[in-house]
Amino acid sequence: MTRRPPAFVVALGVVAAGLLVLPLVALAQRAPWRDLGAILASGPVLDALWLSLATATAAAAVCVVLGVPLAWVLARMRGRGATVARALVALPMVLPPVVGGAALLFALGRRGVVGDWLADQFGIVLVFSPAAVVLAQAFVAMPFLVLSVEAALRSVDPRYEDAAATLGAGRWVTFVRVTLPMVLPSLATGAVLAWARALGEFGATITFAGNLRGRTQTMPLAVFLALEHDREAAIALSLLLIAVAFVVLVALRDRWLLTSGRH
């Protein structure tokens, strides 16, 4: 029999739930429901919406293309080096995003170590461009993909790869035809989480990419700006972001929330 927690614990739990839910209720209560469609279809909002969808999708793609190889390498590392490498990869998850943005600026900004070279050699200036938005988003979103895929890779029974090797498959063929399909659910989970994280990115983006309408002003930035002069637009955009977050959580409910609770 499962025993109920004592009353004061329940009371604290209710306070916690209130803390999480109340702001959302307040937001919904202030929402201009009747004009919602018109607000979301207006020029600036639509610009931010499209830019957000495009950059978040691009960032998720970058995470998959670069993150899967990184996860593969991490999953096969042993010893203290692996622990350090794993901590470094997870760092952006706990780092204040604005610090990440500043770090990106020093690396890839016009005066940055790499940015300087890119500008000299190829005339590429990343800062304040949509590409900078994608980079900032990929920076904060990468750990979600890498950690999800790496954990899955490490849980695959190594004998599947042994079996593939004895059947004549080299390392690349084995990875693509055996290992990767077996971790596909975790890859999908990681990619969706990375996409959602990228969509909500604020601090690193505004620091590294700036806040240029139609170029680097994503939805979270537009919400922040709209709070100053157009509260209704801010609320409409917020509701949209909440809706997206809900859809993602519902879609992943079995894969992320429950499985992480079970292990």
Place this chain on the structure above:
Amino acid sequence: MLRADVHLQRGDLDLDVALDAREGETVGVVGPNGAGKTTLLRALAGLETPASGRIELDGEVLDDPASGRHVPAEERSVGFVFQDAVLFPHLSVLDNVAFGLRARGYARGDARREAHAWLARLGLADRAGDRPGALSGGQAQRVALARALAPAPRLLLLDEPLASLDAANQVEVRTALASDLSEVAAVRVLVTHDPVDAAVLADRLVVLEGGRVTQSGSPADLAARPRTSYVAQLVGVNLWRGAADGTAVHLSGGGVLVVAEPRVGPVLVTVRPQAVALHRARPEGSPRNTWAGVVETVEPAGDRVRVRLAGPPAVVAEVTQAAVAALGLRPGTPTWVSVKATELEVSPA
């Protein structure tokens, strides 16, 4: 022809084994857990690299650490059947069997056609479209065999292929496996710890204990002349080591046995459990060996009963169910043991 001389260390295991096997022959590698059987098989497959030694298959050198040569698993003509099949769960049965052919460059259609032929040969054509999860343990193991055989390997390695099946399935799959294997031209090495598997599937046995070969020969040889207590247990006879001085053998585990043929020096003494008699009181008369024992276990063996007794010397007796009832045999019962000297077989150790 496989010529292998494998030395390698993994944790507590220090493996040092020489093994030869001819084409069309099944060599059974038997031994207790931790003896290094699977590690040996993995070395033959190229999944482990020997520290020294040499592995040669049909004249091709696969491993020669002295010259730095190690052919990786994917470049060896080897088929490997794992203990619990290890079929790829995301591929259909047909694509599992076609996997090796695809990896070796067959076009998809050709690989599938060939794979289908293999499944048909093993009577599993109707399961081609299923996922491995839908198969019974025995079917999965035979699909694993088809998968290993499809690329026509010159060396087939089987690691306890029946161990993960339940007892009822084992008999059926063992019989099927025996006929499947007899049609394969490759050199075959089978690892098992089951004496029945070894007797049915292997032409020749190599006993591995603690990383070393302790005995080899046909199953009949081993049964007739076991040289270690493991082999004796495996083939179901009693075996003691001792020092002979005429017809008296002083056993190294304690106790003295009188044998028919006089010998001198270290010997192995064996006796079949059927030749060991049990009594309520000390039996009279000669020429008999008698000693007091205590029953440890009583278990059925066919229509008879195997009784294991602590000695010294410890002994296994096989008696009728009537005798068990008459003597009131159960764990803890003190009992007298007798063996005729003429039933004891003595060979030099």
